[in-house]
Amino acid sequence: MPEPSQSKKNPNSRLRAVMGHEFFAPHQWKRRIVLWSGAVLVALAAILFAKASTWSYDLFLRIVAHGVWIPLILTPLAFGLLSWVTEGRLRAARGSGIPQAIATLHVEDEGFRARMLALPIAASKMVLTLIALAVGASIGREGPTVHVGAGLFYSLGRRFGFTDAKAVSRFILAGGACGIAAAFNTPLAGVIFAIEELAGTFEHRFSGLLLTAVFAGGVVSLGVMGNYSYFGEVQTTLPLGHAWLAVLLCGVICGLAGGLFARLILLARRGPLALVARLRSRNPVLFATGCGLALAAIGVLSHGSVYGTGYDQARAFVQEAAQTPGEGFGIAKLLANVVSYWAGIPGGIFSPALAVGAGLGHNIAHFLPHAPAAAVVLLGMSAYLSGVTGAPLTSAVIAMELTDNQAMVIPIMAACLLARAAASIFSPTPVYKDFAERLVRDFEQQQAACNAAQQSDSDTGTDGEPCAPGPVTRGSEP
Numbered sequence: 185m186p187e188p189s190q191s192k193k194n195p196n197s198r199l200r201a202v203m204g205h206e207f208f209a210p211h212q213w214k215r216r217i218v219l220w221s222g223a224v225l226v227a228l229a230a231i232l233f234a235k236a237s238t239w240s241y242d243l244f245l246r247i248v249a250h251g252v253w254i255p256l257i258l259t260p261l262a263f264g265l266l267s268w269v270t271e272g273r274l275r276a277a278r279g280s281g282i283p284q285a286i287a288t289l290h291v292e293d294e295g296f297r298a299r300m301l302a303l304p305i306a307a308s309k310m311v312l313t314l315i316a317l318a319v320g321a322s323i324g325r326e327g328p329t330v331h332v333g334a335g336l337f338y339s340l341g342r343r344f345g346f347t348d349a350k351a352v353s354r355f356i357l358a359g360g361a362c363g364i365a366a367a368f369n370t371p372l373a374g375v376i377f378a379i380e381e382l383a384g385t386f387e388h389r390f391s392g393l394l395l396t397a398v399f400a401g402g403v404v405s406l407g408v409m410g411n412y413s414y415f416g417e418v419q420t421t422l423p424l425g426h427a428w429l430a431v432l433l434c435g436v437i438c439g440l441a442g443g444l445f446a447r448l449i450l451l452a453r454r455g456p457l458a459l460v461a462r463l464r465s466r467n468p469v470l471f472a473t474g475c476g477l478a479l480a481a482i483g484v485l486s487h488g489s490v491y492g493t494g495y496d497q498a499r500a501f502v503q504e505a506a507q508t509p510g511e512g513f514g515i516a517k518l519l520a521n522v523v524s525y526w527a528g529i530p531g532g533i534f535s536p537a538l539a540v541g542a543g544l545g546h547n548i549a550h551f552l553p554h555a556p557a558a559a560v561v562l563l564g565m566s567a568y569l570s571g572v573t574g575a576p577l578t579s580a581v582i583a584m585e586l587t588d589n590q591a592m593v594i595p596i597m598a599a600c601l602l603a604r605a606a607a608s609i610f611s612p613t614p615v616y617k618d619f620a621e622r623l624v625r626d627f628e629q630q631q632a633a634c635n636a637a638q639q640s641d642s643d644t645g646t647d648g649e650p651c652a653p654g655p656v657t658r659g660s661e662p
Contacts, residue, residue: 199498207411215346216396219494222355223362223400225471226333230401231368231408233310233332237325240317241492248320248488255320255480255491262319263476264314266529276300277308279525280532281331283619284358286382287627288334290620292349296627297338301356306335312530319476320483320491322520324366327532330382337397357383358397367534368414370585371402377578381616415499418587420558422595427555430548431595434563435602438544441570442537443607446615449525449533460526468528475527482520489513490520494539500544501561502587514543533572538586541568562592567599571607574614576600 247254270278276299284300291297299305313328337359341352360382361525362545365374422430451461465472483491489509494517521536545564549557566583570576580600584593613621 195485207538210653214344215351218340218344218346219337219355219358222337222359223397223417224404225340225368225403226336226359226362227396227404228408229310229336230329230363230571231405233314233325233329234367236310236314237493240314243318244320244491248491251621252488253515254478254485259319259321259480259483260476261474262315262471263321263479263527265471265530266316267472267527269312270308270528270530271468274305274312276305277312277530278528279530279619280327280616281329281334281530282327282360282381282532282616283623285330285334285356286620287459287623288338288356289353289382291624291627293627293631297352297356301331301335301338302624303335303339306328306332306339306540309335309530313532316524316529316531317492320479320530321527321529322479322490322494322517322524322536323529323531324491324493324533324535324537325531326364326534328530329367329532330360330363331362331604333359333366335346335359335363338495341416350464362397366401366405368586369402369405369409370582371398373578373582373585374401376581377575380578381523381575383612388635391605410539413588414586415502416587418502418558418562418588418589419591420562421591422559422563425554427552427559428574429596430560431561431599432602433548433552434545434560434567435599436606437548438541438564438567438599439571439603439606440609441518441540441544442568442573442603443512445522445537446572446574446607446611446618449523450611450615450618452528453479464526464528472527472529475523477602478523479520482516482523486510486512486520488517490517493535494542494589495535498539498542499564502540502558502565503547504558508546511547514540517543521587534569537569537572538565541565545570550623559592559595562587562589563595563599566596567603570600574607574611574617576604579603619645 185464191217203472247258258392276284287298288300309328310333313323316323317325334356337355338352341355346352346355356405357378361374361378363374364377366370375395422428448457451457453461457591479490483489486509488496490513497513498515501506517540521533521540524531524536525533541609542565545561545567546557548564549555549560552560562583566579569582570579573579580593580597583596584590613617
């Protein structure tokens with residue numbers, strides 16, 4: 185029999201063993217508290233950003249009410265000003281923001297991460313995106329929200345001592361996931377987006393961080409905004425039979441259109457698009473002004489339907505409203521998105537892409553009288569987004585969560601997969617990944633040049649100043 189003294193010690197030993205588990209470690213609880221706090225901050229920032237974006241675009245509509253010609257003056261001037269402001273230190277605030285977040289996951293250099301994700305960059309991203317919406321830019325707020333979320337998590341993690349490169353990567357990933365979830369009120373899509381698009385892989389150590397961040401941010405969003413669907417509840421199905429031709433048509437047509445859009449904004453180094461890239465590189469301010477004028481011209485010709493995020497137009501299509509933007513909306517909105525992105529101003533492509541897809545789906549529905557129009561619009565929306573982003577799973581989940589529709593899960597996923605395959609004809613590499621690779625490549629080239637300069641100074645016996653890679657070059661601007 186065991187000694188009495190040993191029996192008394194056993195409970196204490198078990199208690200110490202339990203308390204010594206990693207779950208109770210102070211470091212782990214510190215990380216959890218920072219993570220939860222960051223999720224709350226990102227959710228609040230996303231809600232504030234969404235409200236401010238609506239207010240900014242409403243301001244533009246009030247301005248246009250005084251004359252449809254006003255954007256022909258206002259928009260070009262504002263685009264040129266935004267391009268000028270984002271020269272130099274605020275260069276990282278340009279574009280969507282998602283490529284910057286992806287690039288910082290693959291480059292563990294602290295200087296590079298600070299230039300991409302510092303709080304001044306996050307703050308300027310929000311402010312400048314709001315200004316762009318206030319002058320009618322055809323942009324979205326979701327990409328910038330991902331950038332802001334990654335920046336807030338990055339800064340908060342470093343502020344509380346999480347400086348290890350791997351730990352910082354996990355904070356950036358969680359911040360990006362929380363950002364996309366809060367922007368659309370789509371928690372599942374936030375997790376899928378982080379795995380499929382940001383990280384490009386699944387690791388079990390990431391999963392807990394992602395789920396915790398999205399859960400905490402989702403609770404805050406639910407408490408403030410209520411339980412809502414972005415486009416409202418859409419009760420539609422796609423019956424088996426001839427109606428499934430919509431899956432094929434939407435997958436191929438919208439996928440090709442999405443791939444073409446990606447090819448246009450990537451501005452290849454060769455061919456006709458290389459000329460556009462050179463023009464932007466030589467005089468970015470003047471080029472952005474020209475893009476603003478082109479957008480205003482498209483806006484006048486389309487009776488003002490192409491300005492802003494396209495949320496109202498997409499909702500009208502998917503809800504089969506009595507009044508919709510018209511048959512040419514999809515193509516006009518695509519062109520508006522291209523010139524807005526070419527300008528290099530801050531702003532994303534998620535919401536505008538959904539609007540283009542809805543417009544194209546509406547066109548396709550005319551040729552499919554046996555298929556419910558709302559179902560075809562939903563297929564077009566998700567397929568075009570898949571073609572643009574190269575992320576079929578994320579696109580399918582977002583489309584389902586935005587419309588609170590699970591009945592369309594199989595046709596939507598099929599259309600998204602077809603769209604990704606069709607889009608690869610024009611854009612083999614997903615657009616966000618391509619932009620991120622350019623940022624990484626430019627950083628590595630600049631770092632190599634710095635190292636070569638330092639080596640040269642060392643060989644000649646001169647004391648050169650510390651060399652750090654500078655901002656990204658114009659050719660790689662996302």
